[in-house]
Amino acid sequence: MTGRRPDARCPLRPDQPCTLCQLDVTGPQDCPLVYLVMTDEELWAGTRQAARSRRPS
Numbered sequence: 001m002t003g004r005r006p007d008a009r010c011p012l013r014p015d016q017p018c019t020l021c022q023l024d025v026t027g028p029q030d031c032p033l034v035y036l037v038m039t040d041e042e043l044w045a046g047t048r049q050a051a052r053s054r055r056p057s
């Protein structure tokens with residue numbers, strides 16, 4: 001393989017890359033904050049709504 005793997009995006013801030021801001025994570029796949037938010041219906045709905053409102057119209 002020759003291509004560089006793209007940086008993972010933070011699911012909580014989809015317009016930004018994962019900055020490994022949580023302790024002992026290797027990316028969104030093992031981020032406890034992402035797990036917490038994505039498994040809570042209200043938190044996830046709020047996160048998606050906030051992401052939509054940040055998009056340029």
Ligand code: SF4
Nearest residue numbers: 010018019021022031
């Ligand atoms: S560690 Fe988790 S919360 Fe932090 S930027 Fe990466 S995915 Fe987002």
